[in-house]
Amino acid sequence: MAVAIKINGNTHSVDVDDDTPLLWVLRDVLGMTGTKFGCGMALCGACTVQIDGVATRSCITTVDSLGESEVTTIEAIGSTPAGAKIQKAWLEHEVPQCGYCQSGQIMSASALLAANPNPTDADIDDAMSGNICRCGTYVRIRAAIKLAAQSAGNGG
């Protein structure tokens, strides 16, 4: 049975089992490889996408659970105001090292910023502690989120 899912404003019909995690549909069926696989168990955040604006682990989100929801991935997050600010701050602070975790980091950070324009350190910890960075870019992630928040505050 084909399932219809809405991703980045487009509706895709995919012919997979209902319980297939969204991650594999994105990466292997639709070829959107910006969303990464890290653990498959909601432990690392590499696969983070936004579902109706909420940061969500696509590795445990089955396609049949999506219904009418809007999925946003790293490929399109730059067209949201928070996403654009986060990406800009990420470049400014040169956050990525190997870069593999960064799609997920950016998806979590832009969901945070969209919901909370002035996150405290504790807010950042809460929103970002589900995203592992094996390269240890945490210091710069924190700084970049604060920079993005500042630019948001200035109407940036």
Add this chain to the structure above:
Amino acid sequence: MTIDHALTERGSRQSLLPANLSRRSFLKASAAIGGGLVLSLHLPSSRNTARASEAAGFEPNAIIRIDGNGEVFLTMPYVEMGQGTYTAIPMLIAEELEVSLDKVHLEHAPPNEQFYANPLLGVQATGNSNAMRGAWKPMREAGATARMMLVAAAAKEWSVDPGTCRAQGGEVIHDETGKRLTYGALVGAAANMPVQKDVALKSADSFTLIGKPIKRLDTPTKVNGTAIYGIDVRPPGVKIATLAQSPVFGGRVKSLDDAAALAVKGVRQVVRLDDAVAVVADHMGAAKKGMEALQIEWDDGQHASLATEDIARELDKATMSPGAVAQNIGDVDKAMGSAVTRVEASYQLPFLAHAPMEPMNCTVHFRKDECEIWIGNQAIARVQAMAAQAAGLPQEKVIVHNHLIGGGFGRRLEADGAVRAVEIAKQVDSPVKVVWTREEDIQHDLYRPYWFDRLSAGLDDKGRPIAWKNRFAGSSVIARWLPPGFKDGLDPDSTEGAIDLVYDLPNFHVEYVRAEPPAIPTGFWRSVGPSHNVFVTESFVDELAAAAKQDPVAYRRALLDKSPRAKAVLDLAAEKAGWGSTLPEGSGRGVSLQFVFGSYMAQVAEVEVAKDGTVQLRRVVCAMDCGTPVNPNTIEAQIQSGIIFGATAALYGEITLKNGRVEQTNFDSYQMLRINEAPAIEVHIMASTEPPGGMGETGTSAIVPAIANAIYAATGTRLRKMPANPGLLKRA
């Protein structure tokens, strides 16, 4: 000075670098097809220098091409793993060539063991913090040589003395007449100019790029999802496979029932190997579901009852008998006899997995008489050679495409994944991408060896160490990975950080006992030898300071009169950390000092130990002298990275075996430091004009003893077995 200055300064790595090694870079110029100037450049190494002189020919291993638009293309033998190599090495050329950095473009080096050997490793590999150390002089020389040929071509065109011309911003300028020509216009003529010998390199004070914080060139694609890692490749018709390898090392498949797996929607095929099974499907979701539906019975083989304790016991035993002498200075036994105080300790370090964020993967298209491979790897020539063997094809029939690496840390210096993928692909008609689940990745790694170390020291009446003895046992990765590198019972990796301490130790004796654990494979792990040795030596120095009832910084400082660079970083770290100021109850500061990979580093860690024994790393202050800091921006990032990596190991890292199986499976049982646990990190980089040292791995080795020493300061409990065990640190 030459690039190996920093390395040989204290005798480090000498066994890989023959004394008569010529450091002159060989350069050759030619015209490019379709116009342009090509400089082929030879980075000499112990191995391929010999080979080159044998053949009496010239073997380039890096190529610089300047085209008719003045754009510069660089083919180089190093891969980008997040350490900023792709930015720092172009900086070297741009600096001497007098072009802006955005004119320099990188092209991937094809796998060729002879052409692209890294001069320090002798084989084509990026590891060991060595990219910048290998490239520092030859790449600048190449840039300067090209610049002089361009100047010569312009001078000839204008019939003026080349000495009256200068190069700037991609142009040659003749100030007297105001004439100028772009490099693009000059490349054709420049190709016919003689290659000048002994070009003068810029002095440090005239650098315009080197030493400036430069943005990395590879960042933009990593923030918008377009960067392509090995796991992202999609050759037409590719199928996705996942695999299960024998849970016990050395076991094999006894029986297999794949009926239920083949019934899963999207599953195409089940591949049975001698010691592994793979499910091939349209997508990873189906492959994983198919894998769960498989009924595999394993024959566990002879290691079915192996446990970590057995291995530790064997290593302990191994340190009771003499090993190969790695260093001997003075007369340790005599000095020990005259010591007023004796201190003894033994230390243990666990097996560790690499767990890069990008799980192991490799894509292979096996065709009748050739084989195409897509991978992200630190040693692609090794991949090509081993894949060819697995494929039963000559090496030239194996085409390897290298990609960005989602974390290497030593894991991707290995070709086991490519071999596995070839074995599977041989039974599949289409291209197949083999993706390890995280569980497979952690349970079938090549692990940082388990180490057992036995140390003793004798102190005089002032508490100074007059005798130092160290005997340690563990696996030699080099003996497997690069057999000629293991000689007379020693290899330079296993002993780095143990035999070349910064301290004044007049009677010093170190032995290494190679002891291979049964079944469990071992591999390079970020910072390799020092990740083990610096923990041990810096913990032991701390124990000596405690035995002498002296402050850990003051104690170290008194032993550094012959090592001013070490003393300077120690002083700086202590000062910036506020060493000596009081901390609340349950908190403590610990220091570490090292000279490894050609760089000096001191760290001060501040920890807080809760009543239940859990440790919080609050703050790390790091002072570093890494010679000329080529790109301070990436150096800072690399050190932060190394500290988090090492702190993860110190607080959580441990792979254990039970019944022949690795007990850890995913990030719940093999924990990573997360942002809420990350310390504040301050990095202070010393100004220097010495040749650059390594930095990608230095932060990792220094933080582990700094944390252990801080825990001692906070609790009075000395950690001699890592990782930190909250059970030992609990207070009533």
